[in-house]
Amino acid sequence: xxxxxxxxxxxxxxxxxxxxxxxxxxxxxxxxxxxxxxxxxxxxxxxxxxxxxxxxxxxxxxxxxxxxxxxxxxxxxxxxxxxxxxxxxxxxxxxxxxxxxxxxxxxxxxxxxxxxxxxxxxxxxxxxxxxxxxxxxxxxxxxxxxxxxxxxxxxxxxxxxxxxxxxxxxxxxxxxxxxxxxxxxxxxxxxxxxxxxxxxxxxxxxxxxxxxxxxxxxxxxxxxxxxxxxxxxxxxxxxxxxxxxxxxxxxxxxxxxxxxxxxxxxxxxxxxxxxxxxxxxxxxxxxxxxxxxxxxxxxxxxxxxxxxxxxxxxxxxxxxxxxxxxxxxxxxxxxxxxxxxxxxxxxxxxxxxxxxxxxxxxxxxxxxxxxxxxxxxxxxxxxxxxxxxxxxxxxxxxxxxxxxxxxxx
Amino acid sequence: xxxxxxxxxxxxxxxxxxxxxxxxxxxxxxxxxxxxxxxxxxxxxxxxxxxxxxxxxxxxxxxxxxxxxxxxxxxxxxxxxxxxxxxxxxxxxxxxxxxxxxxxxx
Ligand SMILES: Cc1cc2nc3c(=O)[nH]c(=O)nc-3n(C[C@H](O)[C@H](O)[C@H](O)COP(=O)(O)OP(=O)(O)OC[C@H]3O[C@@H](n4cnc5c(N)ncnc54)[C@H](O)[C@@H]3O)c2cc1C
Ligand code: FES
Numbered sequence: 371x372x373x374x375x376x377x378x379x380x381x382x383x384x385x386x387x388x389x390x391x392x393x394x395x396x397x398x399x400x401x402x403x404x405x406x407x408x409x410x411x412x413x414x415x416x417x418x419x420x421x422x423x424x425x426x427x428x429x430x431x432x433x434x435x436x437x438x439x440x441x442x443x444x445x446x447x448x449x450x451x452x453x454x455x456x457x458x459x460x461x462x463x464x465x466x467x468x469x470x471x472x473x474x475x476x477x478x479x480x481x482x483x484x485x486x487x488x489x490x491x492x493x494x495x496x497x498x499x500x501x502x503x504x505x506x507x508x509x510x511x512x513x514x515x516x517x518x519x520x521x522x523x524x525x526x527x528x529x530x531x532x533x534x535x536x537x538x539x540x541x542x543x544x545x546x547x548x549x550x551x552x553x554x555x556x557x558x559x560x561x562x563x564x565x566x567x568x569x570x571x572x573x574x575x576x577x578x579x580x581x582x583x584x585x586x587x588x589x590x591x592x593x594x595x596x597x598x599x600x601x602x603x604x605x606x607x608x609x610x611x612x613x614x615x616x617x618x619x620x621x622x623x624x625x626x627x628x629x630x631x632x633x634x635x636x637x638x639x640x641x642x643x644x645x646x647x648x649x650x651x652x653x654x655x656x657x658x659x660x661x662x663x664x665x666x667x668x669x670x671x672x673x674x675x676x677x678x679x680x681x682x683x684x685x686x687x688x689x690x691x692x693x694x695x696x697x698x699x700x701x702x703x704x705x706x707x708x709x710x711x712x713x714x715x716x717x718x719x720x721x722x723x724x725x726x727x728x729x730x731x732x733x734x735x736x737x738x739x740x741x742x743x744x745x746x747x748x749x750x751x752x753x754x755x756x757x758x759x760x761x762x763x764x765x766x767x768x769x770x771x772x773x774x775x776x777x778x779x
Numbered sequence: 780x781x782x783x784x785x786x787x788x789x790x791x792x793x794x795x796x797x798x799x800x801x802x803x804x805x806x807x808x809x810x811x812x813x814x815x816x817x818x819x820x821x822x823x824x825x826x827x828x829x830x831x832x833x834x835x836x837x838x839x840x841x842x843x844x845x846x847x848x849x850x851x852x853x854x855x856x857x858x859x860x861x862x863x864x865x866x867x868x869x870x871x872x873x874x875x876x877x878x879x880x881x882x883x884x885x
Contacts, residue, residue, distance in 0.1 A: 392811050415820045432801070432821075436809055444811070669818045669825070691885065696824035703846065705824050746846060750826065750853030774853075 373684055375401040376475035379464055381454040381620070382406070386649025386671035387480030388413020388435045393679035395444045404447040404472055406454055406464075411504055412438050417668060419507040420531035421698045425538045426511075433504065454481075457624035459642055476644055476682050479621055479632055483614035483650040483666060488523070492585030497592035497607045501532060502614070513607045516540035521595050521605035523582050525552040527697045529611035530565060533574045534699040544603055545569070546580040546595060558710075560729055561741055564722045565699075572700055577603065614666060616651045629653050631664040636690070637681040638674045646681065648674035657690055658757060659711050659738075667695040692757040694749075705749035708739030708756040720745060720770050728752070735761040747774040754778065781874040785830075787814045788882045797869045803878060804828040804865035814880035821865035823847055826854040827884040828864040833877035840867050840876070856881050 378394060380387045383405050391405045391413075407413070414433040422428040431437075441448035453467040457477065464472045485500035487493060497513065500506050510532075514520050518541045522529045525547035536543040545552075551562040566576060581598035585608065594602040616631040627633040627641040631653030638646045638654070649671040653664045669691065676688045694707040702725065710731040720727030728748035731739045736759055740752030751774035755762060766777045780796040783806055787793070797806030807815040807828075816827035823846055832840050837860055843851065847866045851857055864878065 396811060396813050417820060417822070432805065434809075436811065440809070440811065668820065672816070672818055689885070694825075696819055696822055698822060703822075703824065744846075746849040747853060750850065754853075 373476075373682055374399055376682065377402045377404070377473065378476045378478065378682060379403075379472050379474035380405045380478040380480055381464065382480035382482055382617070382649070382651070383409065383413045383448065383450070384480060384482045384649065384671070385413060385415060385435070385668055386482070386675050387478065389672055389675035390478055390480060390648060390678050391446050392436060392440075392444070393675055394682060395446070397679050397683040397685060399679075399683050401475070402447065403445070404449065404474075405441065406449045406452050406466060406472075408451070408453045409503060409505070410451045412436065412441065412448060412450070414504060415668070416502070417696075419504065420501055420528050420535060424507060424511055424532070424535040430504075454620060457620060457645075459624055459645070462644065474644070476646070478638075478678055479618075479640070479645065479647040479651055480649050480671075481617035481620065481651045483616050485610065486613045486615050488582065488610055488612065490582065490584045492587055492592065492596075493610075495585050495587040495592040496590055497587075498585055499607065499609050501528060501609055501611065510607070510609060511539075514539055514541040518542070518606040519544070519604060521546060521603055521608045522611060523595065523608060524611035524613070525549070525554075525576070525578075526556065526611060526613070527553070529609070530569065531697060531699055532609050532611065533569060534572065537572050537574060538700075543574045544577060544605070545574060546577045546582055546597075546603065548579070548581055550579050552576070552578070557741060558716050558729055558731070560716070560718055560722060561743075564725075564727075564743070568700065568702065568725070614650065616653075616664060618647075618651050621645075621647065621651075629662075633662070634674075636677065637687055638677040639681065646678045648678050656693065656709075658692070658759065659709065661711070663709075665693055667693065669694050690757070692753045694753060703744055703746075705742045705746065706739065707742075707749055707753040708737070710739045713738050715764070717764060717768050719748060719768055730767060732762075732764065735764065737762060751775070751778050781869050781871060781876065783869070783873070784875075784877045785812050785814070786877065786879045787812075788880055799870045801869050802865045803830065803867040803869060803873075803876070804863075806869060807864065814884075815864060816884045817865060819865075823850060823863060823866060826850045826863060829854050829857075829881050829884060830862055830864045830878040831858055831881070832860045832862050832867075833879070834860065836873070836876050836878075839872055854881075855883065855885075 632647035
């Protein structure tokens with residue numbers, strides 16, 4: 371059987387899985403495609419859930435990657451509200467939660483990641499929420515509003531986006547963060563301070579160095595967050611945003627190699643020739659940094675969807691891309707390219723006080739990553755510099771009177 | 780509904796009906812038209828939804844914002860009629876719009 375006629379089974383109907391199904395058809399795959407998704411909705415975009423959608427600026431239709439009819443029209447057997455429970459690699463079958471079994475020629479794991487829960491008292495109280503799915507977002511939106519006090523546990527990007535949207539919806543917002551600064555894992559001091567000031571100007575309060583010990587409740591509903599030092603932050607709702615863990619158990623149980631995610635190569639292929647893994651669940655090589663890691667971003671899900679669709683339809687692998695992501699908070703546009711690995715110098719270009727600046731992270735004279743606030747040229751050129759590994763003149767890079775085109779020239 | 784013609788770099792034409800209110804980018808993505816990647820889903824953050832607006836339609840599609848302008852400045856093969864298709868809102872006034880796609884979005 372030629373590969374174009376193979377039965378491709380995709381587990382997980384999120385951004386990565388949905389895009390892979392559509393790309394397979396775009397690339398000429400003629401064989402059956404089955405897309406199995408645990409959620410009731412067809413594949414949709416998560417980024418607006420903490421931003422435009424939460425603020426009421428985007429509707430459900432605009433969240434969907436493709437309209438529901440798309441799947442039938444393109445002969446993609448979409449099975450919503452169905453979970454894959456076991457992979458049998460010997461028989462090439464997948465057992466589903468509804469009892470059905472599917473036989474595959476090629477299997478794509480696109481099961482994503484799930485929000486990490488806090489194993490503390492009161493975590494099961496009503497009003498203690500996560501933000502990972504459209505259903506989570508619906509619940510959150512129905513809970514917050516004017517006169518409500520929202521506590522956000524975790525000062526990472528999702529937590530800060532929720533804080534900004536919460537303010538836009540008229541809620542009081544307090545962000546509780548264990549580290550002494552915001553975005554401690556992902557951003558430098560300049561950016562942490564900038565975001566803290568900006569959010570405070572918009573009425574968000576912060577409790578940094580706050581060790582969350584439990585949730586207080588009444589009649590089954592959360593009423594406050596208890597800190598290790600005994601203090602209680604009263605609230606009507608909590609969003610826990612402390613990171614995500616890959617849904618790789620089903621792969622590990624089937625004997626596939628895993629390491630904080632399912633291990634794959636640049637074709638998104640796992641240790642089994644007929645099985646691929648893409649998106650948040652994959653632990654992938656990143657050649658520009660000469661290492662492997664797991665990324666949680668839409669561009670990563672899209673890049674790997676292209677890799678797998680190319681591999682299955684016999685196209686050459688797509689050119690490597692620079693990893694990147696974005697975040698919208700208030701009127702700020704934050705664009706991040708690359709990751710700050712092995713950085714020995716940080717350079718700020720522009721003026722944080724004017725909310726228009728970029729932070730470059732350098733290793734020697736190479737750009738490892740850039741965080742650009744309201745600065746598209748720095749982001750776009752930074753992305754190219756990261757990918758090309760070209761050396762930069764640091765004095766010129768630090769001088770905003772020299773355009774990014776000239777810096778890179 | 781507005782009829783929009785998307786022309787791939789190799790000349791392949793796709794004519795689809797797009798609901799007013801959606802963006803020109805969403806019209807392409809929801810119809811699985813190749814050539815518009817739209818990595819950021821319309822957040823004006825990626826410049827992978829670059830199109831050339833047909834001369835006759837340039838005025839009707841309006842002008843780009845400062846943010847769009849500076850993103851486009853760094854995209855490849857930019858021309859005077861380049862736009863980010865996620866920043867063009869479809870309305871009945873755009874019935875008949877023609878856009879062409881660049882050779883690559885990256
Ligand atoms: C609130 C929020 C905001 C974000 N904002 C941004 C942003 O601004 N920029 C950015 O780049 N990225 C952002 N991200 C990250 C981005 O959404 C993810 O990286 C992306 O969704 C990953 O796609 P995926 O398909 O790998 O996983 P997902 O989109 O999570 O999809 C996985 C799907 O698989 C299903 N599934 C799991 N196990 C099984 C099983 N056994 N059987 C069947 N189905 C299963 C899940 O239910 C889920 O529907 C955000 C994420 C969230 C939650
Ligand atoms: S879709 Fe990203 S800029 Fe238009």
